[in-house]
Amino acid sequence: MSRHGAMFADKSRTRSSRVLMGIFWNYLSPYKGLIGFVAILTLIYTLSVTYQPILVQQAIDSLLSGSTLASLISLLIIYTSLSIFAWLSQSLITWFMAKVQNELVHSLRVDTFEKLSEADMAYHAQVQSGNVTSRVINDTQQITSGLNVFTTSLTNILVAVATLSVLFSISFWFGLISLLALPTAGIITKVISSKGKERMLNVRSSLGRVSGKLAENLSGVAIAKSFNQEDRTSQEIKKLNDQTFEYFKKLGAMFTLIFPSITMVSMVMISLILFTGGYMSEQGLITSGAIYLGTVMVRRFLSPILALSNNITNLQASLAALDRVVDVLQTQPAVHDAPNAEPLFITEGEISLENVWFKYKVNKVASKDKAIASMKGKQMAGMKGKPMTEMKSRMTEMKGRSIVGTKDNPITEMKGRQMAKMQGHPENGNAIKSREDEWVLKNVSFVIPGGKKTALIGHTGAGKTTVTKLILRFYDPDKGSIKIDGQDLRSIKLASLYDSISLVTQEPYLFAGTILENIKYGRPDASDDEVYEICRIIGADEFIDALPDGYQTVISESGKSLSAGQRQMITIARTMLRNPKILILDEATSRLDAYTESLVQIAQNKLFEGRTTLVIAHRLSTIRDVDQIVVMDNGEVVEIGSHEELMAVKGKYYELYNTYYAHQGIELLQ
Amino acid sequence: MLLILRTMNDTVGDFLYRNGTTLFFSFFRRQPLKLFFSTVLMILAAFSSMVPAILVGKAIDILESEGFSQLFIFYGIGVLISGVFFYLISFIGLFTFVTLSFSFERDIRQEYFDTIQSHSLTFFDEHNSSHLLSMGMTEISQMRQGIVPALRAIMQNIFSVLFIVAAIYSIAGLQMTLITLVGFIVYYILAVYQARRITPVRMKLADTAAELTEQSQEIFRGIDVVRSFKGTVREILRFRKMSKRYSDLGIREGRMAAFYLPNLALLLLTAALFAMSVNKVTLLQMSVGDLIQVMGLLVTLQLTSMMMPQMLLFLNAAITNANRIWEKMNWQDPQPDKEITEVPEINWKGELRFENVTFGYVNSKRPALKNLSVSIPPGSKVALIGGPGSGKSTFLKLLLKLYVPQEGRITISGVDYEDIPHQIIRQHVSMVEQEVFLFSGTIRDNIAFARPDATDEEIMVAAEAAQAMEFISKLPKGLDTMIGERGVDLSGGQRQRIAIARAILADPDILLLDDSASALDSKTEELLRKALDNLSENRLTITVTQRLTTLLKADLIILLKRGSLLAVGKHDELLDKCMEYRRIFELLPESERILAKGGIQ
Ligand SMILES: Nc1ncnc2c1ncn2[C@@H]1O[C@H](COP(=O)(O)OP(=O)(O)O)[C@@H](O)[C@H]1O
Ligand SMILES: Nc1ncnc2c1ncn2[C@@H]1O[C@H](COP(=O)(O)OP(=O)(O)O)[C@@H](O)[C@H]1O
C-alpha cells in the first residue's frame, strides 16, 4: 500500500514538473516584486545567523590573546545588531509571505470553484461532492503550502551552504566530519518514507474507520436507543478505538526515535570535532575559538539537511495537487453555449425529441478523481490527526490541518447516500449504473405538445429521469436532437433555457439557510407574500407554520428535522414560485402521502393551466387526467396516447395500471 | 446492563470534570506512575542535552592550559557518552509520554461518545451531528496535540531553562543569573501574551475553513438545482466573498505571528550575556572556557525554544477545545429522567392511554402535540393519520419514551410511563421508523440488532415474515451480505423490510409503524403490506398510514391535526361524523370504488 502511495505522486501526474512550475509561476507573477524582496531578506537572514558564531569565535581568540574589553566593544555591537537584523528579516519574511500565500490560495480556490461549478454534469454525477470540494479546498491549500516549502527550502539551502563553507574554511577535516550529516539524513528520510508512510497510512485508515463508525452511530442514535443497544454501539467504537491506539503506538515509536537519534548524531559529531580540533590545536594548526565555532556549526548543519530531504516529499505532494487542479482548470465543458447561440424564444412551449440516442459516458477528469479517491482508500473523512505534525509543525501546517479536518463530511455524505438508496430507486435496489457501452435511450422520439400536460411512465431504470436531464441540457444526446418550439437546444443560450424551464428533481435538495430563502432560490426578488401564497395553495403552510420559526426556520443538515415529504413540498414551492413556462416534475410527489399529493395536484393544475407540463409519476392514480401518456420501457418509447386509448390497447400501460391497482388491496376487501 | 449504563453516565461527565480545563488536565491523573517515570526521564534528558555545551567549554579550558591531554580526551568521550545516554533515556521517556497521550486521546474519545450517546434525543435535536462528529475526531485529536507535542515540549523547555539558570549561577555568579532569570520571565510573559492574542484568530480561522468547506460541498451536492435555477453566478460570488474573508483572516493571523517579540527577547538576552561574559573574562573573573559554556548553553536553548510559539498555540487550542467538548458532555437535559428506585409490575398487554399529553420539541415555539387524550384498548390495530407535521411521528416517539411529555401523562395498564425506566419500555415497544436507518454490516447483524444472540433459525423466520427472505436469498452471500458503505445498495422497499424483520425479531408487545409515504412500485408495496400484516399479528399495533386497507381494517383510527386530536373511531363512524376524515378519504386513490359500494360490510 505504502509503495503504491509513494509512487502515486509521480505516476498519476500527467504533466512534468517544469510545466507545472511554469503554470504556478503565472499565478505568482503579481507578486514577483515581493518575492524578490523576500529572497533578499532570506539572504540577509542567512548571513546574519552564520556570521554570529564567527564573531564569538573571534572574541574567544582575542580574549585568549589578552585583548581588553574596549577593543571588543565594536564586535559586541555588531553581534547585537546582527541579532536584530536576523529577527527583523525573519519577521518581514513572515509578514510578506502571509499575504502572498493567502492571496494565492484564494485566487486558486476561486478559479477552481468557478471551473468546477461550471463543469459538465457528467463530472458531477461521477464524483462525490466531498471529493469535488477536496479539489477546491485541500488541493489548492496543498499547492500553496508547496510555496512555503519552497521558500523554507531556499533558506535551508542557503544556511547549509553557508555553514558548510564556514566549516571547510576552518579545517578540511571539520568539513568532512560534518558531511556525516548526509548519510544520517538519508537514513532517517528513508525510514520515514518507507516504514513511516506505511504506519501513517495505518493510523489514518484506522482513524477513518473510527470516524465512519462515529458518524454512523451518531446518525443512528435513535435506533440504538429504541432497541436498547447503546452499550453495543459503544463497544463497536471501543474496538476500533483500541485498534487505532495500537497503530498510533507503532507510529509513535518510530517518530520518537527520530529526535533522539538526531541529537545523538550531532553529539557524536561534536565529540569528533573536539578530538580533531584538540589534536590540530596541539600542532598549532587551529585556535580554540575555531574549535568552538566548529562545534556550533556542525550542529547547525544537520537540521537544514534533514528538513530539505523531508521537503522533497512535500513538494511532490504539492506538484501532484497542482496537477489535479490544472486538470480542472484546463478542461472545457462539453456542454456549453455555441458561439452563435441565441436566446430561447418560446411561443407554444412544444418540446420534441427526435430520434434521440444517449448513453452515460465516463468523464475523463472524473475517472481520475475517482482513482484518487479509491487510492486514498477508506481513510474517509473526518480524520485529521496527522501525527506528522510532531515532526514539522509549521504555521501553515495547522491551518492546513484544520481544513483537512472538515474535508469531507461523512455525516452529510452518508445521509446523501442513505437518502439516495432509500428513495432513489425504490424498486431495483441492486441496480448497477448502466455500463459504458449501453444505450440508455434508444431512438426516442415523441412530442410534448405546448400548453398540455404529458405524463412519462415506466419502470425504474426505464430512462425517464434521463429524458429530463437531456431536456435541461445537462447532457447532449449522442444522436438525434431535442427542440423547443423548433429551436435545437444546442443552438440556444443555456441561461435562457433555464429562464423558461423548471424541474422538480427526484431527490429533494435543500440548501443551508431559512425555508424562505430556499423557496426563493430561483427568484430571490420575490416578495414574502408571494411565497406565503404559493405555500398556502399547495398546502405547505400548515407544517411550515408549525416549525419553530415558521418561514424563518433555518434548515440544518439538509433538513434533518423535516420529513422527506416536507422537504419535497419545499422544493415544489421553490419551483412553483419560479413560475416557469415549462414545468417538469420528476416523481416530485412520490414522498408525499396520497392526500397531500392530491392537494399539490389541484394546485398545480390551477397554477399551470395552459402551460407545458411533463410529469413523471409512480402513483398511476395521479396521471389519469393528463392529455397524453408516454410509456417507456428499457430506454425505448413503447406506447403513446391518452388513458382511455392506452387501456383499450391492452399493452404495457394496461399491464402497469392493473398491477398498480391490484396491489392497492382493494379487491381483497370485496 | 441497566446498571452499567447508569453508572457510566454518572461518573463520566457529571462529577469527574468540573470544567474543560479539568478535563484536559485529567491527563495527569490517569496513569500517574508512568507519567512520573517519563517526567523523570525527561528531566534527565533535558540535563544531558545541556552536558555537551558544558563539556566543550571545559575541554577548551584544558586545551589552553594542558594541551591535548588525557583530561581533554576524557571530556570528549563525555560528550559521546552523554549523546548515547540522551538517546536512550530520551527515547524511553518520550515513548512513554507519547503513548500516554495516545491513550488519553483514545479514552477521551470513548468517554465523549458514551456520554453524548447517553443524552436524550433532545440533545441531538439541539446539535448538528457533523459538528458532534468533528468534535469527536478533530477536536479531540487537537486536545491530544496539546499534550504531545505541546505540553511535552513546554515541560522540556522549562526543565532546560531551570537547568541553564543553575549552570549559569555556578559558572558566572549571581548577577548574570538574575539577568538570565529576568530575561526568561520576560520571554515567557511575552510568549503567553502572544499566544493568547493569536488563539482566537486561529479558532475563527478554523471555523471559517469549516464553513467554506461546507458551503462548497453543499453547492456541489445540489449542483443540478443550482444550475437549473440559474444560481451558478450567485454561488460563485458568494464563494468568492467567503474565500476572501478566509484569506484576509489568514493574512491577519500570519502577520500576527510575524515580529514575534519573545524571540527578540531571547536574542537580546543572549547578546547581553555574551557581552557580560566577555567583560568578566577581561576582568579575569571567568575563564574563556566558561564563556564558551555560557554561549553553548544559550545556543542549545535557542534550538529547543524554536517551537515554543507553536506549542503554546497548540496548548491554548487544546484547552479551548476541551472546554467545548466538556460543554457537550456536561449537557443538562431540560427534562431530566425521574429517578426510579423501584420498577413496578406492568401488564404490557393492557390498555394504553394518553392523558392530556402536551409535548413540544426544545427549539419549537409551538407544541407538536397539544392536550391529547386518547385511550387504546388492549390488542387494537390502530391507524394514525393526519397531514404532514400533524404530530404522528411524535406520538410514536413518546411511546418509546424517546421524549417525555411536558404535561399530562402516558400510562400502560394504569402505570405511568414516568415510573418505568426507558430501557424496560424499549424492551416491550418497538418501532419501524419512517426513514429506515440501517447500520453498516451484514444483513444478519441488522436483523439481529435488538438480539445479538438470536439463532440463524430465528433470524430466517423473522426475515421470512418480513417478506425479506425472498430478495435476501437471491443475494450472493445471503444473510451475510454486507450493506452500507462497502456493501450492496438496497432499495427503499428492501430496507423497509429489513427494518420490519428487525422489529419482528425484537418481538415487542407494542409495535409502532411509521410507514413511509414514499410511493413504491406496486409489487414492493404488496410485499410490504403482507409483511406489515404479519408483524401486527397478536399485538397492539399503531400504524401511521395512508393505505386504504389499513384504514378500513383498523379497530381504531386516530386523526390528528396540528398536534391536536381531531377525531377517533372506526372507519365507518368517522366517515359519517367527521368531515375532515371524509375529505381525506375521498382523496385517496380508488376510494370512490369503496364509497360507491358503501363500505366493506
Ligand atoms: N449518472 C449515470 N451514470 C451512468 N448510468 C446512469 C446514470 N444515471 C442513470 N443511469 C442509468 O441509466 C438508466 C436509466 O436511468 P433513469 O433515467 O434514472 O431511469 P428512471 O428515471 O426511469 O428510473 C438506468 O440503467 C440507470 O442505472
Ligand atoms: N426533532 C425535531 N425538532 C423540532 N421540531 C420537530 C422535530 N421533529 C418534528 N418536529 C416538528 O414537530 C411537528 C410534528 O412533527 P411529526 O410528529 O414528525 O409530524 P408527522 O409525523 O405527523 O409528519 C412538526 O411541526 C415538525 O416540524
Ligand SMILES: [Mg+2]
Ligand atoms: Mg428516475
Ligand SMILES: [Mg+2]
Ligand atoms: Mg412523520
